[in-house]
Amino acid sequence: MIEVENLVKRFGSTVAVNGISFRVDDGEIYGLLGPNGSGKSTTMKILAGILKPTSGRVVVGGVDVAGDSLGVKRIVGYVPETPVLYESLTPVEFFNFVGSVRGIPEEELQERVETFVRAFGIEKYLGEMIGSLSFGTKQKISLISAMLHDPKVLILDEAMNGLDPKSARILRELLLQFKEEGRSIVFSTHVLALAETICDRVSVIYNGEIIAEGTVEQLKEFAHEESLEDVFLKLTESQDEVAGIVRALKDAL
Ligand SMILES: Nc1ncnc2c1ncn2[C@@H]1O[C@H](COP(=O)(O)OP(=O)(O)OP(=O)(O)O)[C@@H](O)[C@H]1O
Ligand SMILES: [Mg+2]
Numbered sequence: 001m002i003e004v005e006n007l008v009k010r011f012g013s014t015v016a017v018n019g020i021s022f023r024v025d026d027g028e029i030y031g032l033l034g035p036n037g038s039g040k041s042t043t044m045k046i047l048a049g050i051l052k053p054t055s056g057r058v059v060v061g062g063v064d065v066a067g068d069s070l071g072v073k074r075i076v077g078y079v080p081e082t083p084v085l086y087e088s089l090t091p092v093e094f095f096n097f098v099g100s101v102r103g104i105p106e107e108e109l110q111e112r113v114e115t116f117v118r119a120f121g122i123e124k125y126l127g128e129m130i131g132s133l134s135f136g137t138k139q140k141i142s143l144i145s146a147m148l149h150d151p152k153v154l155i156l157d158e159a160m161n162g163l164d165p166k167s168a169r170i171l172r173e174l175l176l177q178f179k180e181e182g183r184s185i186v187f188s189t190h191v192l193a194l195a196e197t198i199c200d201r202v203s204v205i206y207n208g209e210i211i212a213e214g215t216v217e218q219l220k221e222f223a224h225e226e227s228l229e230d231v232f233l234k235l236t237e238s239q240d241e242v243a244g245i246v247r248a249l250k251d252a253l
Contacts, residue, residue: 001026002047002153002184007056009042009208016042018208019056024184029175031199032188035236039208040188041081041157047186048078048155061152061184074102077151079159081188083142087131091122091141094130095148102149109148116144119170136162143171154178154185160194172198192228206236 002024009017017039024030032040045051046058049065049072058064063071086094092113099109117123120140125133130141139162146154154175160168175185175198189195195202196216203213212219212235216228223231233239 001059001061002030002186003057003059004043004047005057007043007046007058008054009039009046009051010054015208017046017053020205020208020210022203022210022213024186026184027179027182028200029179029185029187029198031195031202032186032205033190033192033195033202033232034188034205035238038205040205043205044078044155044157044186044188045080047072047153048076049073050078074149075152076155077146077149077153078155079142079146079157081157081161083138085130085138085141085145087129089130090127091117091130091133092126094141095145098145098148104149112148112150113144116147119174120144120167136164136167139163140167147174152183154183156185156187158188158190160189160191192232196228204232204235211235 004023005021007017007020008015020043022030032043034040042051046053046065047060049060049069052069053066058066060072061075063075065072086097089097095109095113099106117126120143122137122140125137130138133141139159143159160171163171175187178185187195187199199216201213201215202219203210204219205211212222214222219231220226220228223234225231225234230239233242
């Protein structure tokens with residue numbers, strides 16, 4: 001379970017997150033939607049214990065991030081929006097490195113690596129240097145490394161980015177299985193159709209604040225719109241702006 005109360009994060013004079021509160025239950029997939037720069041990644045880094053909040057209370061799987069960021073890292077699997085990997089290692093070396101840092105027993109590590117490597121079909125890249133691999137393959141390595149320690153909570157920042165349709169489907173099935181097992185998942189995406197099919201509830205973050213939260217159906221009702229895209233554009237005050245830009249483009253071209 002994840003509880004966020006009045007979370008604020010400032011970078012100098014920039015207020016990246018401005019007092020947000022939400023809760024993610026066990027077995028729930030919670031979507032964070034919002035325009036570029038609205039504070040999604042900042043929120044997720046705090047949930048993963050890698051950024052300290054300015055103020056507010058964040059409890060992940062019973063552990064308070066302010067008191068025990070190391071404890072949070074133990075139970076969270078975090079996939080950043082850009083893979084952070086050691087380019088000069090091979091995937092096998094990298095997985096072994098992650099396993100030793102996390103203290104995963106050798107046999108368990110090998111079993112989990114094998115399962116995920118097979119699921120994502122990256123067997124043939126295991127001996128190559130990570131730096132030479134394609135973006136999507138690096139993303140798969142980032143995903144696998146986040147799941148090796150059997151995390152109770154998954155924080156996935158635009159994790160479908162770069163995945164081909166088959167791999168995206170496999171990740172989706174994996175997430176549904178994680179959910180079945182009672183884990184909590186926070187999932188950010190700009191692909192609203194994806195949010196619609198994966199997330200139990202979503203929130204729309206705008207300028208560091210949650211401006212709407214609920215199931216996709218509830219948001220559609222609330223905004224009197226039929227598609228999540230229209231809901232999003234309306235709530236983020238972009239609907240009229242987009243129409244104006246389209247008109248200007250038509251006149252100009
Ligand atoms: N390390 C940092 N130092 C200074 N400002 C930062 C830092 N990280 C984020 N910000 C600022 O905080 C705000 C929120 O950024 P964040 O990365 O959380 O947005 P986001 O919703 O993830 O956007 P995107 O959809 O583009 O990924 C932005 O104004 C950004 O410039
Ligand atoms: Mg981001």
